[in-house]
Amino acid sequence: MGVFDTDGSEATGHEQVVFCQDRTSGLKAIIGIYSTALGPALGGTRFYPYESEEAALADVLKLSRGMAYKNSLAGLDLGGGKAVIWGDPVRDKSEALLRAYGRFVESLRGRYYTACDVGTYVPDMDVVSRETRYVTGRSVQNGGAGDSSVLTAWGVFQGMRAAAEHTWGSPSLSGRTVGIAGLGKVGKYLAGHLIGDGATVVATDVNPLALEWARTTHPEIQIVADTQTLIASDIDVYAPCALGGALNDDTVPVLRAKVVAGGANNQLAHPGIGKMLEDEGILYIPDYLLNAGGVIQVADEIQGFDFERAKLRATGIFDTTRRILQLAGDEGVPPAVAADRLAERRMAEVGRLRSIYLG
Amino acid sequence: MGVFDTDGSEATGHEQVVFCQDRTSGLKAIIGIYSTALGPALGGTRFYPYESEEAALADVLKLSRGMAYKNSLAGLDLGGGKAVIWGDPVRDKSEALLRAYGRFVESLRGRYYTACDVGTYVPDMDVVSRETRYVTGRSVQNGGAGDSSVLTAWGVFQGMRAAAEHTWGSPSLSGRTVGIAGLGKVGKYLAGHLIGDGATVVATDVNPLALEWARTTHPEIQIVADTQTLIASDIDVYAPCALGGALNDDTVPVLRAKVVAGGANNQLAHPGIGKMLEDEGILYIPDYLLNAGGVIQVADEIQGFDFERAKLRATGIFDTTRRILQLAGDEGVPPAVAADRLAERRMAEVGRLRSIYLG
Numbered sequence: 059m060g061v062f063d064t065d066g067s068e069a070t071g072h073e074q075v076v077f078c079q080d081r082t083s084g085l086k087a088i089i090g091i092y093s094t095a096l097g098p099a100l101g102g103t104r105f106y107p108y109e110s111e112e113a114a115l116a117d118v119l120k121l122s123r124g125m126a127y128k129n130s131l132a133g134l135d136l137g138g139g140k141a142v143i144w145g146d147p148v149r150d151k152s153e154a155l156l157r158a159y160g161r162f163v164e165s166l167r168g169r170y171y172t173a174c175d176v177g178t179y180v181p182d183m184d185v186v187s188r189e190t191r192y193v194t195g196r197s198v199q200n201g202g203a204g205d206s207s208v209l210t211a212w213g214v215f216q217g218m219r220a221a222a223e224h225t226w227g228s229p230s231l232s233g234r235t236v237g238i239a240g241l242g243k244v245g246k247y248l249a250g251h252l253i254g255d256g257a258t259v260v261a262t263d264v265n266p267l268a269l270e271w272a273r274t275t276h277p278e279i280q281i282v283a284d285t286q287t288l289i290a291s292d293i294d295v296y297a298p299c300a301l302g303g304a305l306n307d308d309t310v311p312v313l314r315a316k317v318v319a320g321g322a323n324n325q326l327a328h329p330g331i332g333k334m335l336e337d338e339g340i341l342y343i344p345d346y347l348l349n350a351g352g353v354i355q356v357a358d359e360i361q362g363f364d365f366e367r368a369k370l371r372a373t374g375i376f377d378t379t380r381r382i383l384q385l386a387g388d389e390g391v392p393p394a395v396a397a398d399r400l401a402e403r404r405m406a407e408v409g410r411l412r413s414i415y416l417g
Numbered sequence: 418m419g420v421f422d423t424d425g426s427e428a429t430g431h432e433q434v435v436f437c438q439d440r441t442s443g444l445k446a447i448i449g450i451y452s453t454a455l456g457p458a459l460g461g462t463r464f465y466p467y468e469s470e471e472a473a474l475a476d477v478l479k480l481s482r483g484m485a486y487k488n489s490l491a492g493l494d495l496g497g498g499k500a501v502i503w504g505d506p507v508r509d510k511s512e513a514l515l516r517a518y519g520r521f522v523e524s525l526r527g528r529y530y531t532a533c534d535v536g537t538y539v540p541d542m543d544v545v546s547r548e549t550r551y552v553t554g555r556s557v558q559n560g561g562a563g564d565s566s567v568l569t570a571w572g573v574f575q576g577m578r579a580a581a582e583h584t585w586g587s588p589s590l591s592g593r594t595v596g597i598a599g600l601g602k603v604g605k606y607l608a609g610h611l612i613g614d615g616a617t618v619v620a621t622d623v624n625p626l627a628l629e630w631a632r633t634t635h636p637e638i639q640i641v642a643d644t645q646t647l648i649a650s651d652i653d654v655y656a657p658c659a660l661g662g663a664l665n666d667d668t669v670p671v672l673r674a675k676v677v678a679g680g681a682n683n684q685l686a687h688p689g690i691g692k693m694l695e696d697e698g699i700l701y702i703p704d705y706l707l708n709a710g711g712v713i714q715v716a717d718e719i720q721g722f723d724f725e726r727a728k729l730r731a732t733g734i735f736d737t738t739r740r741i742l743q744l745a746g747d748e749g750v751p752p753a754v755a756a757d758r759l760a761e762r763r764m765a766e767v768g769r770l771r772s773i774y775l776g
Binding site: 060061062063064071072073074075076077078079080081086110111112144162165166167169 | 419420421422423430431432433434435436437438439440445469470471503521524525526528
């Protein structure tokens, strides 16, 4: 797979792809910038032991494109980017490697802002920030915004409210039963919002500590044995909040919920699942729309983090979900397609405004 | 072929490789930065209809590495870089494409300076310069240094003098016979210097205008029918000044010169030719050492072109050639290997000086 578009496919429509190497520290990184139409590209750095350079490239091309759509839909003045560091984070991560990476991020002079992703953590971003200004996801002590799962959960809750309004006429989840797969950080906060709104929460998690948290903090949460049991339960809304691929050929046929709205990434195991959900009459709210609270938070960090301002923007996921459901109805397409269209339109319509000269 | 070094090979030791795409104008460019140990990477932009993205990548990796060695040996405070634009220069070149390219050069904020190469010309660099400061090879009217063949020829002459000193004890070419293959811009100026020094010049060219120039300007130049005749002539020095690959399996066995010193790029058709020349007792002065006058000129343009300053530096090719011949003798290696070592040492020794903090 190459970098350049040779067949008109949006999948290789990337503006810039930057290979960065520092042989002494062992750094091998690829920064993908899909689009800067809306502003500097923002997206995290994945540190992963890919099988090959080709696999690393394919991942950064896919992820950076996804960020362009996510940031556009989130209403941010940010383009889409992502970076991968090819290596084993446990074995290969070092101060020198992270700082070499930081120098390459700096070399792009703000066309790309980085953040945490799989294999990179807040302390890593603190190290990266010693070489570049263009980094978010730092520790609170170093100007960072802290745990982004608070706003991620808030955004998921807002999108779920819009889905409820669309499905049952009222945005309230009161009286509805919501099944949460995964009581990690996002799932926990989401459960709290739902219980506060009067919903019944059914949940599952493989981690005993998460179950212990539920028993002590929210004894009203009904715990079930596993995800299979959860999706076959009599739930109105299914909220995948754990690993990707929650919606697949096995789970969709047994799913009893009318709405799927969760915080997990890449919920659809393959593109055909979208159609399957539609055929089953299940309303699927695109994951990258719902879980944008995290990127909204790190984006706010660029301006100097203000929780209330970021929360206001994450609350906007309610309105965006409404607009997408409206557009989906108007254009006769699934919400996922409507979301892509809205993201693309914003990139085109707002991006072209720079042609109005301001000096 | 990938970008990253996976086997310890210097051939993939590149610091940064930047793919740049602008789908509207059709721009597909790759900027290769081999090293910035000595300063910003400098090298031209080749506009060429490569068969594939892989072929374009392979070319930019090879060329940018070559520039690192050339710029190091030339004593410049510049690293090595090169760019390729994948396309047909006749069909695809446009103001928008060149300016899109200029914006990507600008995005690197001076880590890479571009210039002309195959398929790009002075008027193109003028267009590129409307989007970026980091461009040389512009027209004189736009701050450029003009025709670089003057200093290229001067540098070749200086290197040839050092080779003569090494071979015959005196740097003068007086009384020697020099065969010049190609009376293009560099070959013409070189012929002038040699005649001025008292040498006999034998030359060949396929272009009738070049032969007409010789007849009218320097009737003392002996014109022969073709390169085959030239290399079989009784010449002391052979100066390839036309296309690459002048030294190959066919030409070396019949070559009668004791010294090869010319301005053409990539004179060795394949790496084995270096050994063949050595076995024949022919002293080959590396092309990238001799023809550095061109890059010395465009480098000087960065500071605001001063011909005398640039000429002084190109005169230094005499001393550098001397050092390389000395090193080759000391270490028992061909001059080409000695040149590579000298270039690498300078990158390592001078590059590390930045570790002395200056604020």
